Amino acid sequence: MAEAQLQQFLEKVRQLNAFVELTETDPALRQALRDCEHHHQVVELASRCGFEIGRRWGEPPQPGAVSTNLLSQPCPPQGAESCSVLVRGEGWRLERIHSCAATTPGDQWYDQTEHEWITLVQGSALLQFADEPGARALQQGDWMLIAPHRRHRVVATDPAPGSVWLALFWSASCAG
Incomplete structure (x- = not known):
């Protein structure tokens, strides 16, 4: 070969x-x-x-x-989201997430083993944490760090053209 x-x-x-x-x-x-x-x-x-x-x-x-343009992709169908890994390395990855009027099902929570840093590049969203009484409103430019095992869910994202996120995930071994 x-x-x-x-x-x-x-x-x-x-x-x-x-x-x-x-x-x-x-x-x-x-x-x-x-x-x-x-x-x-x-x-x-x-x-x-x-x-x-x-x-x-x-x-x-x-x-x-x-595509190297974060906003040039077509909007996913209403109620859906699409994810693309933009770049990755040892123990980390950067994803582009495009949500269109999407929500996490009511009985489901994300409980990830990785650190997650997110920023909203386009649109707005409501993000709920299990340890907080109400959802957080996010708008374009907002960012936050989500610790491993901090349970959270997406309550709402914008309809078309949707909400575009950048999400950086890394393992504890990379947190050094």
């Missing part, structure tokens, strides 16, 4: 591992993966999250597959 092919293979493995890691921290995504009935649905789900796991070695990326 030539070095270029080896690098393509290793990148695909990295993409697969990143997708698996994301499904382990996002219960809704894990359920969506569980609901897939065949390989093509898994590839499409991974693609909506920013991973290209279906491409064969040596195939070029699809035209326009990668």
Whole structure:
């Protein structure tokens, strides 16, 4: 195997591992993966999250597959959100999350093992923490740090064109 092919293979493995890691921290995504009935649905789900796991070695990326503009992506369907990993390193990843009139189901809370720093790049949102009596209103430019295992949920995000977030996740081992 030539070095270029080896690098393509290793990148695909990295993409697969990143997708698996994301499904382990996002219960809704894990359920969506569980609901897939065949390989093509898994590839499409991974693609909506920013991973290209279906491409064969040596195939070029699809035209326009990668955008460097945070606000140029189409809005997801109402009630949904799309996630893309923009960049990652050892023990951390930066995600773009685009929400459209989305909410976390009423009986569900995010309880992540990672640190999470978020900022709202576009739109507004209501974010509820289990240890606070009311939801926090966030608007464009607001940011916050969410400690590991601090249970939280999204109460509301804007309708189209939606709310766009940047979320930086890192493990305790990187917090040094």
